Amino acid sequence: MTEEIKVTCLHDRHVAQGALMSPFAGYDMPIQYVDITTEHNAVRHKVGVFDVSHMGEVEITGPDAAKFTNYIFTNDINAIKAGQILYGMMLYPDGGTVDDLLVYRVDDNDYFLVINAANIDKDVAWIMEQAKNFDVKVDHQSELYGQIAVQGPEAEKTMGAVLGIDTTDLTFYTFKKLEYDGKTIIVSRTGYTGEDGFEVYADPAIICKMWDMLMEAGVQACGLGCRDTLRFEAGLPLYGDELTPEISPIAATFGMFVKLDKEGGFIGRDACAQQKAEGTPKKLVGLELEGKAIPRHGYEVLDGENVVGYITTGYHSISLDKSVAFALVDRAVGALGNTLSVRIRKKVFPATVVKKRFYTPNYKK
Amino acid sequence: MSKIIDGLYYSESHEYVKVEGDFGFIGITDYAQHELGNVVYVDMPEVDDEVTAGEDFGAVESVKAASDLMSPVSGTVVEVNEALEDEPGLINKDAFENWIIKVQLSDKSELDNLMDAAAYKAMIGE
Numbered sequence: 122m123t124e125e126i127k128v129t130c131l132h133d134r135h136v137a138q139g140a141l142m143s144p145f146a147g148y149d150m151p152i153q154y155v156d157i158t159t160e161h162n163a164v165r166h167k168v169g170v171f172d173v174s175h176m177g178e179v180e181i182t183g184p185d186a187a188k189f190t191n192y193i194f195t196n197d198i199n200a201i202k203a204g205q206i207l208y209g210m211m212l213y214p215d216g217g218t219v220d221d222l223l224v225y226r227v228d229d230n231d232y233f234l235v236i237n238a239a240n241i242d243k244d245v246a247w248i249m250e251q252a253k254n255f256d257v258k259v260d261h262q263s264e265l266y267g268q269i270a271v272q273g274p275e276a277e278k279t280m281g282a283v284l285g286i287d288t289t290d291l292t293f294y295t296f297k298k299l300e301y302d303g304k305t306i307i308v309s310r311t312g313y314t315g316e317d318g319f320e321v322y323a324d325p326a327i328i329c330k331m332w333d334m335l336m337e338a339g340v341q342a343c344g345l346g347c348r349d350t351l352r353f354e355a356g357l358p359l360y361g362d363e364l365t366p367e368i369s370p371i372a373a374t375f376g377m378f379v380k381l382d383k384e385g386g387f388i389g390r391d392a393c394a395q396q397k398a399e400g401t402p403k404k405l406v407g408l409e410l411e412g413k414a415i416p417r418h419g420y421e422v423l424d425g426e427n428v429v430g431y432i433t434t435g436y437h438s439i440s441l442d443k444s445v446a447f448a449l450v451d452r453a454v455g456a457l458g459n460t461l462s463v464r465i466r467k468k469v470f471p472a473t474v475v476k477k478r479f480y481t482p483n484y485k486k
Numbered sequence: 487m488s489k490i491i492d493g494l495y496y497s498e499s500h501e502y503v504k505v506e507g508d509f510g511f512i513g514i515t516d517y518a519q520h521e522l523g524n525v526v527y528v529d530m531p532e533v534d535d536e537v538t539a540g541e542d543f544g545a546v547e548s549v550k551a552a553s554d555l556m557s558p559v560s561g562t563v564v565e566v567n568e569a570l571e572d573e574p575g576l577i578n579k580d581a582f583e584n585w586i587i588k589v590q591l592s593d594k595s596e597l598d599n600l601m602d603a604a605a606y607k608a609m610i611g612e
Contacts, residue, residue, distance in 0.1 A: 156523055157523075414529060415552065417552055436549065437527060437547075466529060466544075466545060
């Protein structure tokens, strides 16, 4: 028996626009409308819009909302005020990653969590389970929201000129709620591309209307294909590749989002503290290859003859015109500047350990 | 609708062989290049390498994915299309003009196992 594939509110539009569709995280999603390179470059140099309605939303409210949210989240929500957003992870007690997510601080007793589509069922069950001993209400709202991401250097201009939404008051990782067609929508200065940009959460009918307005204005529709090339270049992890139940944020070297010393602790805190003190056996590194061959997920990384790890994500980078990758390798061989190699089918290509952020993001701080 | 050329031999995995005397020029079909999208890299064997019918000899890659190249015939590589090293997108411009390897055929009877243009056209449903 196969599970029925889900669709977003914009699905009919993608099909009508002739997008190449493919299953992703249980949804039939657009991979590309024109081609990945064109869509990637639109976001890097102008503006593009993504349907990200498959993402999940959970709202946590109640007297213990702050305490509880901080308990399941690696970052410290006491470090932000209402209207601000934090990125971080939910962890298992052993430090493995349940998911990575955004937490929007709506007010002191109200937190809006944005989780990965592939993990919605798992995350909601996990959050419910942990919530038992807290005075909170966990409200799963994924069905209430459609979501688009308007990304690129012209995103602010596009939000104003095409959608009539003034975003000049929003800095990076802040949000506001506003009335739009009689309904409350959420607009944040966030994204997953390494460019300036916004994400809009709204009633599906409003999201469809916005999509039509953006198309009419000639904004490039962008699929999940370039979403992956863009996030990868900017050094951002994808759950399932760089963060998994086996890969902790410490091993993935995203320790900056793990606040070991925050008040009250959090699930997975002790495991992370130990990993940080002792070093994880494997760590995530950047690799730059010689030549044009493309390292793909799962390819072996070698130190001489020995297999020391594997590629988690790799591309011939569109913005850099180089073959680069993230790889999970033995800590001992992961020092910057070290020379390793990658097996690509029958050949082996030299690769140098480099910083994971291949492209310098252009955020509006 | 994809371009299909009469007189070539076609494989189920969308490679073609254009035979000239004892030699075969092997590439991917127009249908295959269209399905793959923009080709950004072609992994080719070296001259003097042996290729075997039904076994992979390299790959064509789009931004998103690598697609193995399966040799429709056996033989020895006598030439690779070096132009594809600098401009892999030539395959998208004309997949039949821009063959990938030239092979000295070791067993011409293997060609009998391949499809002609009409059979290939039927297979891809056009």
